[in-house]
Amino acid sequence: MSELAPSPATVVWVTCPQCAAPLPCQDPAHSRYFGCARCRTFFRANPLAPASGAQRLDGFKTALEPGPSLPLGQVALLGGYRCRLTGYQVRGEQNDRLAEWREYQLRPAEPLTGDDPADFPLQLAEYQGHWLLVRRAWQAPDVVGPRSAQDGSWEDETGRSYQLWHRYQPLIRDALGEFDWNILDDEDLRLTEYISPPYLLASEQLRSDRPSWYLAQYLEPEQVAQAFGLARPSLPVRRGVGAAQPNPTQHWPQLARLAGLVAGLLTVLQILFFLLKPTVNGAEEFVVTSPDRAGYQQMVVSKSFEMREPGALAVTLETPDLNNHWAEITASLVNEQTGRGYEFTRSLEYYEGVEDGEHWTEGSRSVDAIISAVPAGHYHFNFYPTLEKDTGAVALILRLEENTALWSNYLLIMSVLALLPLWVWLRRRSFEQDRWSNSDFNPYATEN
Amino acid sequence: MLDFLRDYWLAVRRWPVYAGLAALGLATFVGTGLRGYRLLGDDNESTEAERGGPGSHGGAHGGHGVFYHK
Numbered sequence: 001m002s003e004l005a006p007s008p009a010t011v012v013w014v015t016c017p018q019c020a021a022p023l024p025c026q027d028p029a030h031s032r033y034f035g036c037a038r039c040r041t042f043f044r045a046n047p048l049a050p051a052s053g054a055q056r057l058d059g060f061k062t063a064l065e066p067g068p069s070l071p072l073g074q075v076a077l078l079g080g081y082r083c084r085l086t087g088y089q090v091r092g093e094q095n096d097r098l099a100e101w102r103e104y105q106l107r108p109a110e111p112l113t114g115d116d117p118a119d120f121p122l123q124l125a126e127y128q129g130h131w132l133l134v135r136r137a138w139q140a141p142d143v144v145g146p147r148s149a150q151d152g153s154w155e156d157e158t159g160r161s162y163q164l165w166h167r168y169q170p171l172i173r174d175a176l177g178e179f180d181w182n183i184l185d186d187e188d189l190r191l192t193e194y195i196s197p198p199y200l201l202a203s204e205q206l207r208s209d210r211p212s213w214y215l216a217q218y219l220e221p222e223q224v225a226q227a228f229g230l231a232r233p234s235l236p237v238r239r240g241v242g243a244a245q246p247n248p249t250q251h252w253p254q255l256a257r258l259a260g261l262v263a264g265l266l267t268v269l270q271i272l273f274f275l276l277k278p279t280v281n282g283a284e285e286f287v288v289t290s291p292d293r294a295g296y297q298q299m300v301v302s303k304s305f306e307m308r309e310p311g312a313l314a315v316t317l318e319t320p321d322l323n324n325h326w327a328e329i330t331a332s333l334v335n336e337q338t339g340r341g342y343e344f345t346r347s348l349e350y351y352e353g354v355e356d357g358e359h360w361t362e363g364s365r366s367v368d369a370i371i372s373a374v375p376a377g378h379y380h381f382n383f384y385p386t387l388e389k390d391t392g393a394v395a396l397i398l399r400l401e402e403n404t405a406l407w408s409n410y411l412l413i414m415s416v417l418a419l420l421p422l423w424v425w426l427r428r429r430s431f432e433q434d435r436w437s438n439s440d441f442n443p444y445a446t447e448n
Numbered sequence: 449m450l451d452f453l454r455d456y457w458l459a460v461r462r463w464p465v466y467a468g469l470a471a472l473g474l475a476t477f478v479g480t481g482l483r484g485y486r487l488l489g490d491d492n493e494s495t496e497a498e499r500g501g502p503g504s505h506g507g508a509h510g511g512h513g514v515f516y517h518k
Contacts, residue, residue, distance in 0.1 A: 266473075409487050413476065
């Protein structure tokens with residue numbers, strides 16, 4: 001544990017009533033309570049009237065590790081003031097033996113005209129490497145809407161949405177330096193904390209008195225290190241997510257708005273395609289037969305049809321008479337003006353029977369294909385069917401759907417453009433789950 | 449209405465890369481939709497390109513080559 005180092009601002013010294021160690025007092029006009037760095041005694045004294053003597057109030061058993069990570073007496077620019085770090089205390093909760101955090105008392109480093117601004121006392125609080133700059137709130141929050149600040153969540157007049165974070169009674173476990181109030185009295189307070197990152201609003205209430213409000217703002221460790229002229233590694237390592245730590249995806253609402261607009265535009269465009277490029281259906285029926293004795297297979301030519309505008313063509317081939325045989329059909333779409341050909345081959349097979357009294361079927365009598373980006377023009381199909389030898393004659397039905405709706409394009413682009421919003425949303429949710437895992441009022445907790 | 453547009457402009461400024469990707473995606477969707485182009489590919493097995501004129505259509509079946517079935 002560091003000894004208190006006298007600084008140039010030291011004007012008086014107080015003496016510990018337990019071990020007689022001299023303690024520097026940086027702010028004799030306000031400080032009345034002291035924690036001895038040598039024997040851990042907490043006592044009351046008036047540095048401006050040393051003859052009145054010091055009164056021992058309590059004694060802390062041992063110095064708690066790791067001790068203050070900011071040097072007492074150090075001056076820093078925080079909250080718009082040049083402050084001096086004058087006191088350090090370790091606090092816990094009366095109902096939680098494990099919870100433990102550190103608070104640093106800050107006093108003006110140079111005389112301020114008039115009374116202390118309402119911001120004072122300024123405090124720095126550190127829990128698991130997460131820092132909060134705490135100042136007195138000017139007034140109780142002005143809650144907007146029907147809810148009260150006692151409810152779990154509410155909105156203040158500035159539009160910040162607060163959520164109930166924690167309720168506890170503090171326990172003082174260690175104290176060093178000087179204080180302008182008896183910190184031991186704080187053990188009778190009931191604290192309620194609400195968060196709206198990067199802010200944390202706390203109310204302190206003694207029995208049924210009117211609560212005092214404090215507003216804390218999250219500080220990055222780098223900000224604290226820079227304010228005190230320290231190296232970042234000298235501060236505690238940050239663990240987990242702090243109560244008021246800003247979510248790195250704090251611009252999620254803008255992304256969600258943008259993604260919603262894109263999804264809406266895509267859907268509108270898809271509907272426009274339906275309206276402006278209506279689907280045209282056509283059908284034709286042929287008869288195809290097994291190869292003749294010489295092994296030759298007939299070719300079938302469809303009627304000519306017109307694609308009025310470029311688009312996708314959905315083709316369905318059906319052989320409703322096919323039974324316990326297979327057929328393979330090569331379809332060749334020919335542009336009658338340019339001679340350009342499009343081709344695909346499909347196999348059909350359909351088998352059925354009865355086994356152990358149960359009817360079974362296998363295969364399908366229908367296949368389909370899509371040919372995309374077919375230019376406008378006149379076309380016909382040439383079919384080259386190959387049937388199993390003893391199939392005989394079967395009907396072949398051709399069904400066409402011009403300008404068929406390309407749902408795959410819609411779904412593909414929608415999916416690709418949803419990737420980033422989805423990733424940001426998952427990251428945001430994971431961050432909030434980590435944050436709220438430290439709270440008794442965790443909205444993500446699953447009910448058992 | 450102005451607030452509505454301002455909100456979207458703010459969103460575009462916050463997420464310029466996503467806004468650019470979204471514009472590209474929408475343009476692609478419109479372009480492919482007008483041409484009837486399927487992004488996931490189609491079933492055309494022909495490797496044949498445009499033949500270059502009406503005079504070439506007499507040869508019956510476009511790109512159909514030798515067909516074999518075991």
